[in-house]
Amino acid sequence: MFGRTAAQLVREVNNDDQHIRRFNYDLFDKVIAEIQEHFQQVTTIMEKGQEENEDGQITSVDENYNGAVIHHQSILRNKRCLLAYMYHRANRLQRLRWQLGAVLPEDVKGLLHPSEKEFVKSYSEALSSYMTKLDIDLTVDITPPKDPYIQVRVLDNIGEVLLGDQSTSLVRNSIHFVKRSEAETLISQGLLEEFTG
Amino acid sequence: MDSGNGSEDGTPWGRGDGQGDDDDNNRDWGLKDIPNDVEVLKRVWRNEKSAPEILAYESLLVERVQEQIANMEENILAAAESLDDMMLSIFEMDVNRLMFLLRAYLRVRLSKIDKFALHVMRTADLWDRLSPQEQEYASKFVDVLSKHMHDSVLGKLEKEYESMMKQAASSEENDMIVEPNLDTYVFCRSKTALGTFQLDDKGDETVDMMPNDLYILRYRPVRNLIETDRIELV
Numbered sequence: 001m002f003g004r005t006a007a008q009l010v011r012e013v014n015n016d017d018q019h020i021r022r023f024n025y026d027l028f029d030k031v032i033a034e035i036q037e038h039f040q041q042v043t044t045i046m047e048k049g050q051e052e053n054e055d056g057q058i059t060s061v062d063e064n065y066n067g068a069v070i071h072h073q074s075i076l077r078n079k080r081c082l083l084a085y086m087y088h089r090a091n092r093l094q095r096l097r098w099q100l101g102a103v104l105p106e107d108v109k110g111l112l113h114p115s116e117k118e119f120v121k122s123y124s125e126a127l128s129s130y131m132t133k134l135d136i137d138l139t140v141d142i143t144p145p146k147d148p149y150i151q152v153r154v155l156d157n158i159g160e161v162l163l164g165d166q167s168t169s170l171v172r173n174s175i176h177f178v179k180r181s182e183a184e185t186l187i188s189q190g191l192l193e194e195f196t197g
Numbered sequence: 198m199d200s201g202n203g204s205e206d207g208t209p210w211g212r213g214d215g216q217g218d219d220d221d222n223n224r225d226w227g228l229k230d231i232p233n234d235v236e237v238l239k240r241v242w243r244n245e246k247s248a249p250e251i252l253a254y255e256s257l258l259v260e261r262v263q264e265q266i267a268n269m270e271e272n273i274l275a276a277a278e279s280l281d282d283m284m285l286s287i288f289e290m291d292v293n294r295l296m297f298l299l300r301a302y303l304r305v306r307l308s309k310i311d312k313f314a315l316h317v318m319r320t321a322d323l324w325d326r327l328s329p330q331e332q333e334y335a336s337k338f339v340d341v342l343s344k345h346m347h348d349s350v351l352g353k354l355e356k357e358y359e360s361m362m363k364q365a366a367s368s369e370e371n372d373m374i375v376e377p378n379l380d381t382y383v384f385c386r387s388k389t390a391l392g393t394f395q396l397d398d399k400g401d402e403t404v405d406m407m408p409n410d411l412y413i414l415r416y417r418p419v420r421n422l423i424e425t426d427r428i429e430l431v
Contacts, residue, residue, distance in 0.1 A: 032353050039355050075354075076364050082350045083361075090345060094311065119345040126337040130307075133330045136263075138307070141300050145293040149286070180293070 001038075002074045006031045006081030013088040020092050023113040028082070035078050038071040045071070086116075093120050098139050100188060102128060140184045151195040152176055152183050158191055234262055235295060240429055242302040247384065247430035248423065249416055250377040251309045251317065254328040262299050266292060306331065314339045315362065315374045379417040384431040386411050391427060394418075 009027050045068040093116060096104065102124050109117065131138055158170040163178050170176070175195055186192045241255050269292045277285065310317060310327070314335050317323045327335060343361055351359045358364075362371040391406035396418045404412065411431065422428040 035354060035358075039357075072365070075358060079350070079354060079358055079364070083346060086346060086349050090342070113349060115345050115348040118348070119341060122341040122344070123338070126334055126341060129337075130330055130334040133333075134303070136296075136300060136303065138300050138304050141293075141297050145290070145297055147286075147290075179289075 001034055002070075003077040003081065005034060006078045009085045010081050013085055018092070018095070020089060020096075020108060020111055022111040023089075023116070025113075028085070031078050031082055035075050038075045038078070041071045042068050042075070089116060090119055094123060097124050097127065098142075101139070101185065141180075145180055147180070149177055150180055150183055152178055152187070152192040153195040154192055156191050158186075161186075234258065234265060235298065238262055238295070238298045238302065242298055242305065244423065244430045245302060245305045245309075249379060249381050249383075251306060251313070251323060251326055252423065253326045254306070254331065256328055259299065259302075259328075262295060266295055266299070269295070307334070309377075310335050311338060313375060313377055314342070316376045319371075319374070379420070380415050382413050383416050383419070384411060384413055385419055385423075385428050386431055387422070387428045389427070391422070394422075 005027060009024065009031060012021065012024060012027075045065065093104075093112075096108065097120065104120060112120070152175070154170045154172055154174050154176070157172050160167050160169050163176070163182050168176060170191075183192055183194075187194065237258060241258065245252055269288070273285065273288050273292065276288075280288075310331060313323075317327065317335060318339055324332065346361050347359075351361060357366045360366065360373075362373050364372055386409060387406050388408055390408050393403045393405050396402040396404055396414065404414065406412070406428075419428055423430065
């Protein structure tokens with residue numbers, strides 16, 4: 001109560017790592033239940049206060065009203081914590097979209113709340129539509145380019161891929177000299193890795 | 198009012214210069230030195246990176262740069278057989294450099310839109326600084342985000358607390374909208390002497406802006422100078 005459970009939720013997202021954890025349905029529902037409880041309290045106190053007002057005009061601050069303020073503030077605190085939790089997770093999902101591309105890996109999808117899955121889909125759509133309107137792919141070229149071509153090693157058998165204007169067959173462990181922008185998408189999908197040395 | 202003349206300087210592609218167009222989106226970048234579009238884009242990108250709020254969209258610059266990139270790529274393909282590998286890779290590096298700058302510029306703007314979408318939509322000047330595509334993206338983003346918040350959290354709360362912009366229906370203003378902090382400090386430099394410049398309303402603090410000196414100031418007082426392009430952020 002009074003925001004303590006919500007603080008636990010926030011602590012969960014307050015870490016520096018990149019991965020998304022499983023959505024904490026338990027804590028989340030608990031906080032929502034607490035909010036209902038607080039709201040009950042607020043309404044009861046306000047009603048009680050109203051009754052007394054009809055009897056005699058009470059001009060001084062009734063002690064019971066302070067309780068209402070505390071419950072109201074707890075609700076605000078809980079709301080803020082819940083929104084912060086959702087917002088931080090949403091930010092991580094956005095970052096994943098930039099790193100991994102339009103399709104989220106299945107194991108990440110399993111950790112998400114259904115509303116988050118919707119969010120990922122619609123965000124990805126909004127982003128792709130913006131990029132197609134400008135005809136520029138913004139998710140490549142994240143670091144300033146040093147060389148136009150890089151050497152890559154193939155990690156998985158992909159078969160024939162169109163690289164530049166030639167299609168090359170990518171066999172596992174073969175090394176190719178390709179253009180950076182084309183390699184980047186495949187690297188982020190984990191199919192190629194940069195070959196240094 | 199000159200019309201821009203691309204100077205052919207012996208390279209396989211003409212370098213467009215930033216001078217000439219007199220529309221409101223493009224400004225006179227200085228008649229004495231004629232920077233080419235790459236320099237202009239670099240400067241615009243640096244400004245956008247350092248400024249806490251979103252700056253005006255340089256639509257003409259972006260268009261010219263895209264044209265230039267297309268021309269350069271065409272020229273590379275056309276000249277591919279007659280040049281040796283090293284020259285080819287130098288030209289390709291040039292194209293990559295320009296593409297990177299353009300992408301980085303658009304990315305910085307997108308990230309600011311993502312952070313401050315609600316605020317930008319409700320403030321007319323900031324909204325006007327967005328390109329039409331960015332405006333579309335911003336409205337979609339706000340919709341997507343509000344739907345997400347409503348479905349997961351706000352829908353489960355009482356009517357009093359269900360707004361995404363106000364803490365409670367009884368709050369006086371929209372206190373939940375994130376706004377950029379205009380009082381943050383930025384590094385800036387001006388090319389010409391701007392004279393004594395007042396830093397706040399009371400006239401207590403003033404700063405003498407000398408050309409090419411680096412200053413660290415709060416962003417809010419120098420906002421106008423950036424818009425009229427007399428100062429650049431570093």
